[in-house]
Structures are given as C-alpha cells and as structure tokens.
Amino acid sequence: MSMANTSGMKRRPTHPGEMLREDFLVDYDLTVTGLADALGVSRQSVNELLRERRAVSPEMALRLARLFGNSPEFWMNAQRAVDLWDASQAIKEDVARIQPLDAA
Known part of the structure; x- marks a missing residue:
C-alpha cells in the first residue's frame, strides 16, 4: 500500500468547502439554501x-x-489531503523524532 507524500507540500491543500464555494456554487448558480x-x-x-x-x-x-x-472518492480524497496536512503540521516535531526501521 502506498501513501501520498504530504511532507513536500508548502501549503495546505484546498478544503472541499472552498472548492464548493469558489467553483461548484458559481458554476451551477447555487445558493447555500439551494x-x-x-x-x-x-x-x-x-x-x-x-x-x-x-x-x-x-x-x-x-x-x-x-x-x-x-x-465520492473525489470528495473524500480532497478531505483526506486536508486532514493529513493538518495532522502533519500538528505533530511535525514528534514525527521527526521517530527513527525508521530497517528491513531485515
């Protein structure tokens, strides 16, 4: 299983709410109520x-x-990217102290 590399990103990924607000609502001419x-x-x-x-x-x-x-994966992947970014920023120092294991 491979995991996305979020360590090289310089900015927080776009939140799905921002995508909805800036792109989807405008493109589909929707209001919050709609x-x-x-x-x-x-x-x-x-x-x-x-x-x-x-x-x-x-x-x-x-x-x-x-x-x-x-x-649904489009929306879940966008949210996952934000969640991983936020978590990586919150525990950056703790993760840096972990020593990777060598394969036997």
Missing part, C-alpha cells in the same frame, strides 16, 4: 462545510458525488 435542498441536508451543515468548519463525511461525499456527477 445546495442544502438539493443534497437533502440542513442549511447549517452546508454553511459549516462552505466555511471550512466541517469536514466532508462519507455520507456527504456520496450526496455531493450524486449531485455533481463525480465520484
């Missing part, structure tokens, strides 16, 4: 996601993928 109605979720849920105060859950990824005609 998006919430189309997804079948509360306006508060959508607003928190757009303001990057909420992560994309697997359930939301399924809803977004169905609405916009892409894949």
